[in-house]
Amino acid sequence: MATLSQVRSWQPEALGLLADTMVQRRRTLVALQDEIDDGAPPPTWAADSAVAAAASHTALREDLADLVAEVAQVAAALDTAADALTRAHGELDEAASVAGANGFTVSATGRVTDARDALTDAQEIADRRAVRDEIVDRIEQALRNADHADASLAAALRSAARGVDGGTATLAQAAATGTTGGQREVLPPPPGGSDHDQNSWWEGLTEAEQAEVIGEHPEWIGNVDGIPAWARDEANRALIGDYRSDLTDRLAAAREAGDDGLARTLTEKLDGLDAVEDTLELGNRHLLLLDITGTDQLMAAIAYGDVDTADHVAVFTPGFTTTVAGSMAGYDNQMADLVEQSAAQAEKYGDGGTVAAVAWLGYEAPQWDNVLDPGSSVATRGPAEAGAGNLAAFYNGLDAARDSDPHLTALGHSYGSLTTGLALQEQTGVDDAILYGSPGIGTSHVEDLDVPDGHVYRLEARRDAVADVGALGPFGIDPSHLDGITGLSTEAGSVGGNSYGESVGHNDYLTEGSMSQHNMASIIAGAPEQTVEGDTRGFGDILSWPLPWTY
Amino acid sequence: MDEPMDRNAQSSSTAPSMEQVLTDYAAMRDEMTSALARALGERAWRESPNSPGPRRSRIGGADPAAEQVGLVTWSFEGTYPADTWHGAARLVAEVGRAYGFTDGGVTVDRPGDLEIFGVDALGGRYTFGMATNTILTLRTGPLRWEHPPEPAGPQT
Numbered sequence: 099m100a101t102l103s104q105v106r107s108w109q110p111e112a113l114g115l116l117a118d119t120m121v122q123r124r125r126t127l128v129a130l131q132d133e134i135d136d137g138a139p140p141p142t143w144a145a146d147s148a149v150a151a152a153a154s155h156t157a158l159r160e161d162l163a164d165l166v167a168e169v170a171q172v173a174a175a176l177d178t179a180a181d182a183l184t185r186a187h188g189e190l191d192e193a194a195s196v197a198g199a200n201g202f203t204v205s206a207t208g209r210v211t212d213a214r215d216a217l218t219d220a221q222e223i224a225d226r227r228a229v230r231d232e233i234v235d236r237i238e239q240a241l242r243n244a245d246h247a248d249a250s251l252a253a254a255l256r257s258a259a260r261g262v263d264g265g266t267a268t269l270a271q272a273a274a275t276g277t278t279g280g281q282r283e284v285l286p287p288p289p290g291g292s293d294h295d296q297n298s299w300w301e302g303l304t305e306a307e308q309a310e311v312i313g314e315h316p317e318w319i320g321n322v323d324g325i326p327a328w329a330r331d332e333a334n335r336a337l338i339g340d341y342r343s344d345l346t347d348r349l350a351a352a353r354e355a356g357d358d359g360l361a362r363t364l365t366e367k368l369d370g371l372d373a374v375e376d377t378l379e380l381g382n383r384h385l386l387l388l389d390i391t392g393t394d395q396l397m398a399a400i401a402y403g404d405v406d407t408a409d410h411v412a413v414f415t416p417g418f419t420t421t422v423a424g425s426m427a428g429y430d431n432q433m434a435d436l437v438e439q440s441a442a443q444a445e446k447y448g449d450g451g452t453v454a455a456v457a458w459l460g461y462e463a464p465q466w467d468n469v470l471d472p473g474s475s476v477a478t479r480g481p482a483e484a485g486a487g488n489l490a491a492f493y494n495g496l497d498a499a500r501d502s503d504p505h506l507t508a509l510g511h512s513y514g515s516l517t518t519g520l521a522l523q524e525q526t527g528v529d530d531a532i533l534y535g536s537p538g539i540g541t542s543h544v545e546d547l548d549v550p551d552g553h554v555y556r557l558e559a560r561r562d563a564v565a566d567v568g569a570l571g572p573f574g575i576d577p578s579h580l581d582g583i584t585g586l587s588t589e590a591g592s593v594g595g596n597s598y599g600e601s602v603g604h605n606d607y608l609t610e611g612s613m614s615q616h617n618m619a620s621i622i623a624g625a626p627e628q629t630v631e632g633d634t635r636g637f638g639d640i641l642s643w644p645l646p647w648t649y
Numbered sequence: 650m651d652e653p654m655d656r657n658a659q660s661s662s663t664a665p666s667m668e669q670v671l672t673d674y675a676a677m678r679d680e681m682t683s684a685l686a687r688a689l690g691e692r693a694w695r696e697s698p699n700s701p702g703p704r705r706s707r708i709g710g711a712d713p714a715a716e717q718v719g720l721v722t723w724s725f726e727g728t729y730p731a732d733t734w735h736g737a738a739r740l741v742a743e744v745g746r747a748y749g750f751t752d753g754g755v756t757v758d759r760p761g762d763l764e765i766f767g768v769d770a771l772g773g774r775y776t777f778g779m780a781t782n783t784i785l786t787l788r789t790g791p792l793r794w795e796h797p798p799e800p801a802g803p804q805t
Contacts, residue, residue, distance in 0.1 A: 332803050380705040380716070381801030403701050431706040431717070438704055438719045438788070445697045445724050446764070448781030452699055598756075610774075611756075611766075 102208035102237065105244040106190070110183035113176050113251075120173035124276075127166045128269045134159050163264030167276035171262055174280025175254030181304045182247035182282075189240035189298050192501070197233050200226075208237050221548075228525045232498070235294035242288070243302030250282030284310055286318050293324030293491065293498035300325050312336065321387050323495025327406045331384040341390045342371055363394055370396030370422035377430045387460050387492070394474075395462045396422045402434040403454030405496055411504040412436065412455040412622045413496070415489060415521075417513030418476045420463040429457040432608045436615070440623040451505075453623060460492060461485025461517060476513055479520070479540065479572055486520035486540075497527040505529050507622045508549075512604065516540050516573050522547040529553060530621050532586075534607050534614070535562050538573025544582040552584065555621060555629075557614050559588040559601040578633075586617040587632025598630075664771060666795035667718060674773070674787050677748040678723065681777070681785065684740045689729045697722040697784065705798075708791055715791035717772075722786045728779040731761075738765045741777040741785075750775065 137158075139151040197204050201213045210233050217223050262279060264272030284307045288295045300319070303311065308329065311318055316333035319325045349364040367390055377400055378385060387399035405411050416429060433455035440453040461484060464476035473480050497503045507530040510518025519539025522531055523546050531549045533539055534557035541547070544554050556577045577583060590600035591613060598613035607614045613630060620628040665673075682694050704719035729737050742752050742765060750767035753774065757764040764778030772790020777783075 328803070335803060375800075376707060379800030380707065382702055382704065383801075384803075402704075427707045427713075431708045434701075434704050434706045434719070437701050438722075438786075441697070441699045441701055442722050442776070442778075442784055442786050445699045445722060446778050446780045446782055446784045453701070 099241055099245050100248065102190070102204075102241065103206045105183075105186060105241055106206075108183055108244065108248075110180045110187065113180035113183065117173050117176035117180055120169055120176060124166060124169045124173055124273055127162065127169060128273050130162065131269045134162060134269070160264070160266060163266070163269055163272035164262060165264070166269050166272040167262040167264035167279070168258045170273040170276025171254055171258050171280040172276075174277040175251050175258075175282070176280075178280065178282055178304060179247045179251040182250075182302060183244055185302050185304070186240045186244040186247065189236055189243065189301055193233050193236035193240065196229070196236070200229050200233075202230060202233060204233070204237070208241070210234050210237070224525060224548075231292070232294045235292045236298050239288065239291070239295045239298030240302065243298065246282070246285055246302075254280050254282070281306075284315075286315070287322055293495040296322050296324035296495075297326075297498045300329065321389055323491045324498040325495070326499045327384040327386055327401060327404065330386050334385040334388040335378065337388060338371060338375065341388070342368065345371070345390060366394075366421065366423055367392075367396040370398065370426070373423050373426045374398050374400070377426055380430075383430070386456060387458070389460070392462050394465070394468075397460050397462065398422045398426065399456055399458040399460050399492070400426065400430055401454055401456040402430060403437050403452070405454045405456060405504070406500055407452065408454035408504055409451035410440065410453045410507070410622055410624055411496060412453070412507040412509055413458050413489075413493060414455065414509040414511070415458050415461075415485075415514035415518045416463065416511050417515070417517070418464050419466065420459060420514070421465070422459050426457060426459060429459070433457050435610060436608070436619055436622060439610075439615075440619045443619065443625075444623055447625070449623075449625070451623060455622070458489065458492060460488050464513060479516065482513065482517040482520050482540065485517045487524070489517060489521035490524040490526050493521065493526040493528055503527055505624045507532065509534075509618065509622075510539075511535050511607065513537065515577075519547065519574070522549055524548065530626075531555065532557070532618055532621055533577060533583075534618075535559065535604050536577045538575070539577055539580075540574055542575040542580070544580050551582070554583045555586050555617075556580070556583050557586045557588050557601075557607060557617065559603060559607060559614065561602050562604045585631060585633040586614070586621075587630040588612070588614040589632055591630060664792060667716060667789065667792040668795050670771070670773065670789050670792055671718065671720075673748060674720065674789070677744060677750075677775075678720075678785060678787060680747075681741050681744045682723070684744055685729070685737055688740055689733055689737060692725040692727075692729075692783070694723050694725045694785075697724040704788075712791065712793070715793055717789055717791050719788035720786070722784055724782050724784045726782055728781075728783050734763045734779055737779070738763060738777060741765070741775075742767060745775060 138155050139148050194204055197210060203211050203213055210230055212226055212230060257279065262276055265275060284303065287299050312329060312332045316336040320330055320333040320337055345364050345368050349361055352360040352364060374385065377383060382402060384401040386401055387397060389397040414429065414433060416425060437453045437455050444451045462481055464474055464481045468474040469476060472478060493506060496506060506528050508518050508522060508528045510533045512535045515533040515536035516538055518533060519541060522528060523541065525548055528549055530553045531547065532555045536556060547554055558578060588601040591598060598616050599611050601607050601609055601612045601614045609615060617629045620626060700722040703721055706717045708717055745767040750769045753766040753768045755765050762780045764776060766774055766776040768774050771792065774788055776786045
């Protein structure tokens with residue numbers, strides 16, 4: 099692979115100028131079409147010499163067509179290489195910028211060094227290692243992109259040198275043939291690459307290549323973290339028809355085989371596709387995830403607003419009994435409401451931030467049907483553990499797809515707060531976490547979460563029995579008793595002139611005009627000073643009080 | 650002005666269409682800002698740059714085909730003079746009542762921050778607030794379209 103200093107020395111501008119020159123030559127040659135047509139022997143020429151003249155003219159025309167194709171191929175290859183190398187340089191600049199802003203240095207050979215030394219705090223060491231990995235990933239992928247550009251250009255030049263068949267039609271068609279030959283093969287995303295690898299791969303493609311990937315290989319990027327939301331959205335939408343056909347065919351086969359269980363699962367997935375399409379047709383949404391490969395359920399994530407550009411992004415993870423078919427519309431509505439309210443408040447208070455929110459139904463949430471199945475029961479950590487890795491990757495991908503990190507808030511409700519809590523035990527870019535109606539977050543120690551101190555919040559409404567059952571399961575202690583977690587009010591109240599309603603039970607936390615919704619919107623909008631703290635405790639919290647030596 | 654429809658008097662079986670209600674709300678919003686202009690002077694109302702745009706949602710429930718629409722937030726930079734805020738809120742509420750909204754209440758009332766809201770019988774809601782800037786938001790309750798909009802394509 100080319101080294102950093104080698105790639106830095108490559109001059110895409112020079113390649114671009116050369117490409118422009120070759121394009122001019124190609125145009126000059128293509129403009130000879132009329133002349134070559136006029137030079138053809140007239141049909142009234144009937145002597146023996148006419149046959150030789152026609153053969154000579156044909157040879158001349160075909161030689162010219164070959165030349166046009168060769169010139170066009172070289173022009174296209176130079177243009178693509180110039181574009182790709184410009185993008186690779188941009189990625190290297192971006193990596194250098196991230197390095198500089200975070201106190202790292204990048205040597206001429208690409209070695210990344212932490213300028214700070216003697217770090218002792220484990221969390222800080224882990225955070226800086228993550229930043230370093232991001233810089234390294236971006237540099238490596240930029241070098242791979244540059245290598246691919248170089249190899250593709252060399253292949254196109256060698257091919258042109260061997261000769262290109264321009265065909266027997268017009269010179270314009272010969273030029274089109276050559277231009278196609280000058281396009282490089284688009285490589286698929288790096289298998290097993292990090293979200294930063296994926297993003298650098300994507301940014302290394304020319305616009306035409308990105309369009310080609312979306313049009314011809316949408317499955318490459320639809321669910322890949324680190325790819326911009328707009329591209330994932332277009333890719334996933336393009337796949338809906340194929341997925342529907344596939345599920346419909348399999349449903350017919352299942353019915354024919356008398357497999358009622360499978361038929362129910364496939365019907366549920368098809369209903370989920372309907373729910374996804376119904377939501378998308380409302381507009382201003384991005385389909386960030388669509389996965390039909392789950393054992394029991396369709397998985398999907400829909401963003402309201404633009405997560406690529408919003409100042410504040412929230413990701414909501416729901417829990418027990420959630421399905422795409424039955425729950426997407428309601429959760430999408432709640433996210434849209436949160437965004438709308440946060441944006442209006444931002445306008446009123448003049449802090450100007452834009453907001454986007456994602457309903458992430460990207461794991462197979464436990465269902466009543468599975469309640470006795472040890473692998474997927476709501477009484478176990480299994481479903482949450484299966485989803486947590488994907489959720490953590492999703493958080494990281496939102497950051498990786500952008501030039502600047504958003505203020506990122508993780509919302510977890512009910513069993514979804516367990517999934518969220520487990521995800522947050524991995525390295526993520528989450529700035530605030532709100533866990534509500536939570537039976538447990540997968541740990542009894544809030545410092546296990548990779549969230550800045552003081553930025554983990556919990557809400558529990560009166561008569562929310564689910565929020566007290568955690569002590570009965572392997573989810574960690576009841577979050578009501580966690581040290582270091584800030585309780586937010588769910589009660590009706592008027593504080594500083596603000597009047598809000600109470601939330602009661604397990605499913606009213608996002609009711610419009612409620613204290614709990616106001617508190618969540620304030621955290622999402624980066625205005626924690628507008629929250630109202632509170633600590634709703636009921637009889638269940640007394641029962642779930644942990645004994646100090648047991649956790 | 651056109652006679653606004655009295656939505657409180659209508660049963661759910663004769664609920665107006667989304668188109669009718671949006672037309673009505675737009676007229677109400679114009680009348681609210683006109684009333685404010687007459688009393689307190691013209692202001693440069695415009696669509697809020699922070700607003701995510703007109704928002705359509707399906708909220709499920711009894712009528713799966715019903716939608717809720719949030720209009721683009723209207724705002725202007727700055728506010729009316731502080732000593733006129735409660736008068737401004739009364740004007741807005743008065744226009745709201747003429748369009749079938751009841752006074753929902755006061756969300757915030759403290760120095761430098763005032764916000765009121767009104768609700769109608771179909772679940773619609775407006776808010777009018779002033780702090781650093783002035784906002785006027787409107788959203789409908791769950792309603793059916795007479796002619797549903799074309800499905801939206803990818804967000805650009």
